[in-house]
Amino acid sequence: MYVELGKIVGVWGVKGWIKLHSYTRQRADIGQYETWYLQAPRSKDEPSPISVLNCREQGQGMVAQFDGVNDRDQAQAFNGQRILVKQSDLPPLPDGEYYWQQLIGLTVSNADNTIGTIKSILETGANDVLVCKSINDGEPEILIPYTDEVVLEVDLGQGTMTVDWDPSYLLD
Template identity: 45%
Template sequence: MSGADWIELGDIVGVHGVRGAVKIRSWTRPRENIFSYPIWRLVSESGEQTATLIKGQAQGRGLVAQLKDVNDRDQAAALRGAKIQIPKADLPPPAPGEYYWADLEGLQVQTVTGEDLGTVTGLMETGANDVLVVQGERERLIPFVPELYVKQVDMAAGRVIVDWDATF
């Protein structure tokens, strides 16, 4: 599978206890949904490996996972910083009008008047609403508010049409 065939669901941020459990950060909503995918590809600077989830649970404000063949704190610590990915094909299809963030990255952003603002390079969660990070001649942060600012997402054409002043 190519890199485009995988989607990042979170990362390993630390260790938990002495029996090899890892602390994870999840991008899924709700955050525990990451445990719905039992086979992970862990990608780090040292390479990639497949990991099998034995169990996962919420632990305070974070998440803790036990992975097969990770049996002690040192093995768990070696995974710190690894990105957790799954095959994109394993995700359920989004409902009409909904998008996975990863599907929006790389789309061209144009104003309703046709002015090119750049490319979606990421999204941010602010609490009030999600925000498109658009990189063109400069970086712009555009609230992802359908109908108000985001007028159209055309996946087939590879673009997002926004009602946004290009001078902002």
């Protein structure tokens, strides 16, 4: 299984370097992986491995150099590709911490009801916010703060999250 960590957004210079957008919390963290797996957007093909010789911050962005890519035309061929790594290559997290991709798809419930399914997560600065698709069709998305006070339990094995949160539509 793969995790998307960024995408290639252009070329940089004439020696085959690419510009990329990193999705990692600290953008330079994408550079700690020696092998990336590249895949075209919406492709069902198996991602292709490529060795990363160098990856660094450059101004407000990131640039990288691949093994065997030595000119601008070769680098241009990678434009738009998704940057993936194997999930097994991600560093382990301390107990009680999770990668966002582990939380997407979990069923969220409070003490009384199933609320919905985690669709995405927003980074707001103060705390992350879970964006849940309601179990009731036609209802708006439900936003739940991802804090220790609200999130009571995460069970990845069962695919569930228990929260202390009562969406206003449940109070009708």
